[in-house]
Amino acid sequence: MNKSLILVVEDDQAVRNLITTTIEMYEYKYRIAANGESAIMETISYNPDVILLDLGLPDMDGTEVIKKIRSWSKIPIIVISARSEDVDKIEALDAGADDYLTKPFSVEELLARLRVTFRRLTYIQSTSEDEASVFINGELKIDYAAGCVYMSEMELHLTPIEYKMLCLLAKNVGKVLTHTYITKEIWGSSWDNDVASLRVFMATLRKKIEKDTQAPQYIQTHVGIGYRMLKV
Known part of the structure; x- marks a missing residue:
């Protein structure tokens, strides 16, 4: 039996049953919540390893649930939502979500996102404070x-901006970082020209670390998001 506990927050019973049946087949343990209030209480009571969160909950918006949980916990949160606009994805990710899966989704994609999240957790847990002075990925x-x-x-000879960007991404392996988050961390602001500069620096950074910039191995682009x- 897989010891990992997943909290499934979904008010649609059909979707909830699909998710729980899928993760149960792969021997994950799970808890369920049908609204935001119970999601927060389940998180406090059971401290799950990962949260699968729908945004369209009956009592509060899912982004509010993310913000509340992030006020005390870094538990990975994967959003599963019918909202497919970039602005919705960016809002959820900026609120503290780790990943975003759009409905309808395939079972294979859900399992892949979970594997990525658990690999990131394993990497973080296996890296002690002493080891954290050196980052190795492939x-x-x-x-x-x-x-x-x-x-x-x-x-490699990186510019100060390239180095700062690379370190920011490395310290958040497996997590989607939005343009807004990155530019605020790098330049302290998030104007349109900052995002344009980010794309330029990202292009030069990739030329230095990627063998094939058309098929990047280390830095993945989420178009319109970040x-x-x-983890190689």
Whole structure:
């Protein structure tokens, strides 16, 4: 039996049954909640490993649930919603969600998102404070103490902005970071010209760390939303 506990927050019984049946087949344990209030109480009472959250809940918007949980917990939250507009995805991710899956979704995609999330959790849990001074992902290595980046043991020459961007992504492996979040962290603001600058710096950074910029291995683009560092 898989020891991981998943909280499924979904008011539509058919969708809830699909999700719980799927995760049960793969031996995940689960709890269910049909509204925002019970989702918060279940989170407090059972401290799940991952939360699968619908945004359209009967008593409060899912983004409010995210904000409330984020006020005390870093539990990974994967949004599963029929809202497919970029603005809705960005709002949920900026509120603190880790990933966003749009309905209708395939069972395979749901399981893939869960695997990514659990890999990220495993990586975080296996990295002690002492080890955190060095980040290794595939052939990419970041020595935070020395401020150096290596690819296949060869040092890369990054600009200060490129280095700061790479470190931000590396410290959030597996999590989608929105343009707004990144630009605020890098420049302290989020204007249109900051997003344009972000795209330029991301392009130059990718040229230095990716073998094939058309098929990136380390940094994944979420069009109109942001970027994610993949665990290689």
